[in-house]
Amino acid sequence: MWRPHLNEASPMKYLGIVDALEADIRSGRVARGERVPSQRAIAEALDVDLTTVTRAFNEARRRGLIQAHAGRGTFISETMDGGEAPEQPPPVLDLSMNIPPQPSSTDFRKIFPQGVTGVLGSPRGLMTLHYQESNGIEADRKAAASWLARRIEPVTPERIIVTGGAQCALFAICELLLSSGDVVAAGAMTYPGIKAVAAQKGLVLEPLAMDEYGIIPDAFEKACRDKKPKALYVVPTIDNPTTATLPEERRRALVALAREYGVVIFEDDPYAPLRPVRLPAMVELADDITWHIATLSKCVTPALRIAYVIAPNAGKARRLAAVLRATILMAPPLMSALASRWIVEGALDEVTNAIAEENVVRQKLAADILAGCRFSADPHGHHLWLFLPEHWRASDFADHADRAGVSIVPASTFAITAHPVEAVRVSIGVAPDRGALEDGLTQLASLISEPSLGTKAVV
Known part of the structure; x- marks a missing residue:
């Protein structure tokens, strides 16, 4: 060397x-x-x-x-x-896709085939190659309940639906509960998945002001009075993209307002398993008006394509299963069984803990390289929200970062307002190793200090 x-x-x-x-x-x-x-x-x-x-x-x-x-x-x-x-x-280093890192202690090339072999070799293993109920078989719902109960109480298998990922769960819930023209309140910066669902179904997204702690309750109350939303969409823990985690008092305030104004809550909570400090989920505070979505994509791997929905009651769980039957039919049975096996054996928690530990190391690396830059991050999350100096527009910065070999996501992708903040989301989990992440972040740190290279249209 x-x-x-x-x-x-x-x-x-x-x-x-x-x-x-x-x-x-x-x-x-x-x-x-x-x-x-x-x-x-x-x-x-x-x-x-x-x-x-x-x-x-x-x-x-x-x-x-x-x-x-x-x-x-x-x-x-x-x-x-x-x-x-x-x-x-x-070559382009992808820091745009928000997926968990693969820690060196977790070799998916081994545990996946071993797990699948274990599932298929079990007494009823070949049944995982058949069609199954649209809400998931009882064994998978019981395993999901035991996993969710570690941070959410109470949870019963009758209220749980096993789905093929959080996105199809979100679409199915909106299909069940909302109609074209209905208003959904969400943070001014929000997950692009809800934007895609809204566009597909003709829903109206009402932006809510946010601060470093997430959605501001007063903004939600004003929207309830003026716009009369049918639903509130919220990522309460390590928000995507802002990384904010709603404090308990703010969760309680939002729940109280939702109940007062008759608003149903869509709680999309993929990152909660990564944080060591437990906060009450909104579904615990208002289980009768909350639909809770918990995916394994962010705390294990998106390859499983498994998410669990907690419905307000067993009857509504069956109604959601009927919607799923008409769309995806069922979650992939083999992957559902594999997830259940990992839950029962404790392997799923081991992978989640290893991911959280790797995120801590990567976030420290990012904080070191981006010292002097303004950004928000959660030490256990796998993305950060990088605010740009006045001379940079987010779209220009993302474009020039891509030319320099680093792919990131500008604020416009998440915005449901006309004039979003000038910021970009940087995902630190997708980099294949810490060395590649270091190179990518160094490129961004170098670029952010340069004058804006935005070009003006030729007239």
């Missing part, structure tokens, strides 16, 4: 790094195909800013000296011919 040093004759530090690297390549002191140290390691070795090293990497890439491979790192180019190479766009 190359030992970083500076060419003192170079006019600028970042050029000194590139010139030294190029000289070592041409002299044979470093071989083609060898891995280059991470940007952070080079910055520490040379006592320079990360942004200086980022500029050096960009220049080295332009010269054709190095090649980046997403998830593996950066390597000395195998094809450098001594001339200046044409500038090539770097």
